[in-house]
Amino acid sequence: MPQHMNSTRNARGQLTIAELVSMPHLGLELAAGAAGLERRVQWTHTSELEDPGPWLEGGELLIVNGFGIPEDGPGQTQYVRRLAQHRLAGVAVSVRAPALTHEMLAVADELGFPVMRIPRQVPFIELSYLVANASERSARDRLSRHLRIFETLRLRNTSDSDVAGIYRQLEQIAGYRLALISPAGQALLAEWPWVPDVDWGDALESVDLRVVPDGYVVPLFVDDRVTAYLVGIEHDGSSPEGLAALQHVSTLAALDAIEDQRRREAAHRTGASAFARALEASGPEGEAEQLLHEAGLARDTPFRVVAFGPIPHALPEARARDWLADRQIRHALLRRDQLIGVLQCSDERLVELGVALDVPIGASPRSAVVSEIPRLLRQARWSLSLAGESATAEVVFTEKQLGLARWLNPDARTLERLAEDTLRPVLEHDASQGSELFHSLAVFFRHHGRMRAAASALFVHEHTLRYRLNRVEQLTGKNLKNYRELFELWLAVEAHALVVRADEE
Structure with a gap:
């Protein structure tokens, strides 16, 4: 625990644990945690919850009857660890509490967390009044500091706003070293690049305030999403003003998070416009390349074109955009009927993106030629259609499909002619009769010709599926028992999927 936590009442007008224990009329007995006797008591609180920490600010003396204290050693050990983690000044336990175990007291000694017994009937209110009266001046000082935090808002709104200067001033007022970071652990503001070297655990995936070594992580919301985190770390040479002060700072930091989202949205619109122009394959030569370069993609650097499956969460564009931007991955995303993108990153990063969004992704081969984007x-x-056959979200790279993409030449005219010549009778029959022959054939191929599995996927009887496949044979003149003719139908079905996606584009 930093040395600044050991200031006494003389410095801040607050009682210490040692002073409370030394008052005979209170009758407090120190059971464990003697190393924390100089902790300041900012306030008192009573709670019989097994984990009251999330509802406290830090610096409180917790006074309990003990109904929330487990009776077993491991449970009591966790109870003390949680209180210490949330930086309480200590805990005073009444005679009604369960017997304090040796394991609990040993952990309290290890953590320097004061555990006191109240051996007789001392009204809790008496202890609270005593602490409150001693802390009156400190409370006024804290209110003044909290007001000064909001005074910095005036500085932020000036035309020559100094971001670094504002955060340095907030650090002095709040008593914490401050960092504003993205969910990827990167600095959100170029003007304030400091990021603490701590073990984040899952703190950067949480929508709740979290405790990290010597500090707190406060989530910042833009609309209904956490887009950034304010981190406050205690350090030697300052007196932290507690969680309330840090939460006041987070109100101001949220304005920077909102501004950051505006910048990202503007960059996103620029990238989407450049990507759309590249797909049109029209305009002066090199114009699309120049636009993509201005949108942030590096010139003459290989990229992949990717297609995303349905993202099962709100705001799929924003989630994908922020994930890429947080990791400084050059990209341009475009949302029409589907989210697609141009990405300059490693294959490993692309796989991580699919896992993070929990979606399948189809990825083209690499290229540095912008004019090839429509084909890619x-x-x-x-490739995405192949990824959709898997039960898990995965990335399917075109060039890794055993050369199949070279047989299915992604030339739109060739594919359209192949699909139309072979499948026209089936598609026309479906259109005029409202049947599902083409879909049944595609599902049959997807299940590798296994009749029972395909019928189950279609929710029909095997006889019904067999009848539909017989109609396909009649309409196309192809025999599904003839390997060459079956293979031709399979190629046509795969080609049709590419043609349909090209038309949707």
Whole structure:
């Protein structure tokens, strides 16, 4: 625990644990945690919850009857660890509490966390009044400091606003070293780049305030999403003003998080516009490349075109955009009927993106030629159709499909002619009769010709599926028992998927 936590009442007008224990009329007996006797008591609180820490600010003396204290040693050990983690000054336990175990007291000694017994009937209110009266001046000082935090808002709104200067002033007022970071642990503001070297655990995935070594992590919301975190770390040479002060700072930091989202949205619109122009394959030569370069993609650097499966969460564009931006991955995303993108990153990063969004992704081969983007998108969408056959979210790279993409030449005219010549009778029959012959054939192939599995996926009887496949044979003149003709139908079905996606584009 930093040395500044050991200031006494003389410095801040607050009682210490040692002073409370030394008052005979209170009758407090120190059971464990003697190393923390000089902790200041900012306030008192009573709670019989097994984990009251999240509802406290830190610095409180917790006074309990003990109804929330477990009776077993491991349970009591966790109870003390949680209180210490939330930086309480100590805990005073009444005679009604369960017997304090040796394990609990040993952990309290290890952590320097004071545990006191109240051996007789001392009204809790008497102890609270005593602490409150001693802390009156400190409370006034804290209120003044909290007001000064909001005074910095005036500085922020000036035309020559000094971001670094504002955060330095907030550090002095709040008594914490401050960091504003993205969910990826990167500095959110170029003007304030400091990021603490701590073990984040899962703190950067939480929507709740979390405790980290010597500090707190406060989530910052923009609309209904956590887009950044304010981190406050205690350090030698300052007196932290507690969680309330840090939460006041977070109100101001949220304005920077909102501004950051505006910048990202503007960059996103620029990238989407450049990507759309590249897909149109029209305009002066090199214009699309110049626009993508201005949107942030590096010139003459290989990229992949990717197609995303349905993202099962709100705001899929924003989630994908922020994930990429937080990791400084150059990209341009475009949302039409589907989220697609141009990405300059490693394959490992692309796989991480799929896992983070929990979606399948189809990825084209790498290229550095912007004019190839329309063709690459068709390859990405074809790869996505293969990814959709898997029960898990995965990234399917076109060039890793055993050369199949080279047989299915992603030239739109060739594919359209192949699909139309072979499947036209089936598609026309479906259109005029409202049947599902083409879909049944595609599902049959997807299940590798296993009749029972395909029928189950279609929710029909095997006889019904067999009848539909017989109709396909009649309409196309192809025999599904003839390997060459079956293979031709399978190629046509795969090609049709590419043609449909190219038309949707």
